[in-house]
Amino acid sequence: MVPYGELSREQLLRMKEELEKQYEDVKGKGLKLDMSRGKPAAAQLDLAMGMMDVLNSSADLKCEAGIDCRNYGVLDGIPEAKRLLGAMSEVDPDSIIIYGNSSLNVMFDTVARSMTHGVCGSTPWCKLDNVKFLCPVPGYDRHFAVTEYFGIEMINVPMLSTGPDMDLVEKLVSEDASIKGIWCVPKYSNPQGITYSDETVRRFARLKPAAKDFRIYWDNAYSIHHLYEDDQDFLIEILGECAKAGNPDLVYKFTSTSKVSFPGSGIAAVAASPANLEDFKRHMQFQTIGHDKLNELRHVRFFKDLDGLTAHMKKHADIMRPKFEAVINVLEKELQGTGIGSWIAPKGGYFISFDAMEGCAKAIVAKAKEAGLVMTGAGATFPYGKDPKDSNIRIAPSYPTPEELAVAADIFVLSVKLVSIDKILE
Ligand code: PLP
Secondary structure, rough: OOOHOOHHHHHHHHHHHHHHHHHHHHOOOOOOOOOOOOOOHHHHOOOOOOOHHHHHOOOOOOOOOOEEEOOOOOOOHHHHHHHHHHHHOOOOOOHHEOOOOHHHHHHHHHHHHHHHHOOOOOOHHHHOOEEEEEEEEEEOHHHHHHHHHHHOOEEEEEOOOOOOOOHHHHHHHHHOOEEEEEEEEOHHHHOOOOOOHHHHHHHHOOOOOOOOOEEEEEEEEOOOEOOOOOOOOOOHHHHHHHHOOOOOOEEEEEEOOOOOOOOEEEEEEEOOOHEEEEEHHHHHHOOOOOOOOHHHHHHHHHHOOOHHHHHHHHHHHHHHHHHHHHHHHHHHHHHHOOOEEEEOOOOEEOOOOEOOOOOOOOHHHHHHHOOOEEOOOHHHHOOOOOOOOOOEEEEEOOOOHHHHHHHHHHHHHHHHHHHHHHHHHH
16 A cells, blocks of 8 residues: 555545545544443453353352351451462462452552551651652553543653663662652553563563652552464563562552453452551451452352463453454554555554544544544543543454454444544644
């Protein structure tokens, strides 16, 4: 395909006329499509319906420690749930605390606790003049919303194909003691689907932050969410890497089964060093007498072990793969070589990240909406909702059917083409 930038004004105008006809046709169909939500489809949720049967009125509701899961108690999770989530997080069960139904909630809580009570005995952040977080961009909007909610200043760090720009991360954290954390989605990142390279993980583990209460918020939300069994990304386990580097307390590792079992009804966990886990528990004992042990039991009885989780996620992949491929195929067919957009075909996770020509993302999302396709708001992948280049758009292919996706992808590329032509003609 000829790059749009090399076409003459007349050629572009002719193309625009043709594309506008197609656009009006689609618009006339009154479609209602949605590529904005990173939610599993009903078919994926159906896969876990057996969880509803493993605990019934005749089931033994004691955990393996002999504790009645119907009653109060066990602050940090039943042993078999720690084993299951430990295996999923590639850490020892002793390095895990099981929480409630949401890892985002644990992250929020962790920031809240650091604000009010500090980190492992250090000055509470609310007593400091400046508190800052590094935010690899594009990233997960809800991470940024948490730090914005607490008035924490966010600093953009560009994502590279290997993960965050580590030269910049190392420089910033070593120079500025008001930088207290960094948000990371290290595997199949939201939204680019990038997995941090071995070198990036090792550099993270060897960071020398000026602030002793600096922590890496390692949100491994997509650790087992592969699309291809025989073509997976691998991520080095960071907790062990930090210990090896003599920095055992540097990282909090978050995970959950939200996109394994049921979003909103899964189980969440944090893995960390003994000192950090003590810090978590010191506060947790005032928050709750214990989380939902029946849900922990339900997960263990259904999935059993890591092999059970892996087998289950293969079934998820069989549903997700055709959807991702439907979108990628349309992007490749319609936009490859045009110079008006770029994307990464991910090997896992929940999203495809699209970079339009600068200054076009908002207009593309609006154009798609006019034709009946809802996308994630442009800018959402940046702190404060501000994409300095107005270029990044997050595509979420999981929820619609493959047929709906093919139509949705067509509307999307039509919108990209029309907006880009206008930009070039400006
Ligand atoms: N972390 C990331 C990177 C996510 O993309 C999401 C959901 O989209 C979450 C966390 C939410 O996790 P949970 O349901 O465990 O709160």
